[in-house]
Amino acid sequence: MLLWVTALSFFLCSAHSFSVKASLDRNEESSGNTIEDDDFSISTLLEKANANVGKNLDDPLVMFGDIAMPSGLQNADPCTARGCLWPKASDGNVYVPYRISNQYSQNERNRIIQGLRSFAQSTCIRFTPLNRQRDFVDIQSRSGCFSFVGRRGNGQVVSLSRQGCVFQSIIQHELLHALGFNHEQTRSDRDQNVRILLQNVIPGQEHNFRRIRTRNLGTPYDYNSVMHYGRFAFSRNRQPTIIPIPNPNVAIGRATQMSPTDILRVNRLYACNSTSSKRHLKPTQTDIFLKK
Ligand SMILES: [Zn+2]
Numbered sequence: 001m002l003l004w005v006t007a008l009s010f011f012l013c014s015a016h017s018f019s020v021k022a023s024l025d026r027n028e029e030s031s032g033n034t035i036e037d038d039d040f041s042i043s044t045l046l047e048k049a050n051a052n053v054g055k056n057l058d059d060p061l062v063m064f065g066d067i068a069m070p071s072g073l074q075n076a077d078p079c080t081a082r083g084c085l086w087p088k089a090s091d092g093n094v095y096v097p098y099r100i101s102n103q104y105s106q107n108e109r110n111r112i113i114q115g116l117r118s119f120a121q122s123t124c125i126r127f128t129p130l131n132r133q134r135d136f137v138d139i140q141s142r143s144g145c146f147s148f149v150g151r152r153g154n155g156q157v158v159s160l161s162r163q164g165c166v167f168q169s170i171i172q173h174e175l176l177h178a179l180g181f182n183h184e185q186t187r188s189d190r191d192q193n194v195r196i197l198l199q200n201v202i203p204g205q206e207h208n209f210r211r212i213r214t215r216n217l218g219t220p221y222d223y224n225s226v227m228h229y230g231r232f233a234f235s236r237n238r239q240p241t242i243i244p245i246p247n248p249n250v251a252i253g254r255a256t257q258m259s260p261t262d263i264l265r266v267n268r269l270y271a272c273n274s275t276s277s278k279r280h281l282k283p284t285q286t287d288i289f290l291k292k
Contacts, residue, residue, distance in 0.1 A: 032231055032251040035238050041230025041253040042169055046145055049164030053144035060157070064186070064208050065229070066146040067177060068157065084150030085180060085270065086125075086135075093124045094270050096179075097136035099155070104141065108166045112139060115171030122263045124272035125179065137178050145170050147177035169256050173226050176262065180269060184221065184228035185242055186212045193221040194252070195243045202236040209234075209241070217268040222261040223252040230254070 038044050046066050053062045060068040086096050100112055116127035130136045138155040145165035147158045158174050160166055165174075185194055188211060196209045208229075222228065223244060230253030231240045244250040255262075266272070 032254045033249060035232050035235070038230045038232045038253075041233070042173055042226065042255065043229035043233035043253060045164060045167065045170060046173075047234065049161055049170075050144035050146070053142075053146060056143045059142055059144075059159070060146075060148075062144070062146045064183065064210075065233075066144070066174065067182075068146045068148045068159075084152065086151050088124075088270065092273055093126045094272075095126050095128050097130040097133040098127050099130040099136060099138050101138075101140040104162065104166070108162060111166050111168070112160065112171055115168055115175065118168070118172060118258070119175065119266070122258075123266040124270055125266060127175075137175070141165075145174055147174040149177050149182060150180040151178075169226055172258050172262075176227055176258070176266070179266060181227055181262075181265065182212055182214055184223075184225040186210060187214045187216060187221060188212065189216060189221055193223075193245065195245050197239070197241050197243065200235050200237055200239040200241045202234050205234040215269075217265050219261050219265050219268065222259055223250055224255050224259040225262050226255040226258050227262065228253045228255065 119125040141162045142159035
């Protein structure tokens with residue numbers, strides 16, 4: 001309920017044009033089984049915010065909804081196999097320098113910083129203000145929400161458009177791309193967990209549902225991952241494009257923030273050890289972290 005109210009207040013406070021169809025007295029998390037419920041899924045937010053992406057020639061090529069493609073490397077192997085992790089410091093933390101464009105209002109900037117800090121609460125990732133390092137994430141309001149996957153070298157744009165991207169879920173989602181993660185429904189084992197209905201996908205958008213040889217790091221497929229698209233992602237006909245199996249009624253793509261599995265994955269990919277970040281954990285998160 002608290003999350004719902006928080007999410008809703010973001011919608012109500014920000015000056016964009018989403019229609020809020022849900023009523024305020026709603027007291028349980030919606031199932032995400034109707035296209036109206038899906039208005040709040042990550043993929044719906046991305047689709048809306050990215051309606052104009054690619055029209056600006058300065059922007060990189062964006063595919064798979066919100067993934068910026070390096071020029072000439074459109075079919076690269078999974079990024080983490082190419083050594084695109086951010087380096088680990090001798091104290092066990094992974095410092096990722098960032099710069100935030102001055103396009104943002106103070107309120108938007110604070111929300112972005114809150115998103116950056118959320119990683120320090122449960123992982124060994126430490127986003128730190130740029131201080132002459134060569135590689136860094138360059139957070140800008142471009143024509144949508146998008147990010148490269150993994151460290152690219154030098155300044156890499158993470159676009160969080162002021163029109164529709166400055167939400168906790170999307171900030172974490174784009175930063176997870178920059179740390180090396182792909183969308184949950186592209187996982188190598190996704191066909192055991194979801195059915196993709198290509199016949200309902202907007203023609204030309206089928207690539208969003210391509211399967212990738214991901215490193216799953218011994219973690220289960222997670223419908224609640226902040227990297228999972230919603231049931232109606234890229235639908236051409238208001239029919240579902242992703243259906244969970246075996247139970248088709250399970251809610252998917254409804255995360256408003258990183259799930260425990262998202263956190264576990266970051267900790268595994270970056271081999272975070274408990275001494276480097278345990279003291280920052282809230283009691284409820286310690287378990288997840290130590291389960292490693
Ligand atoms: Zn994405």
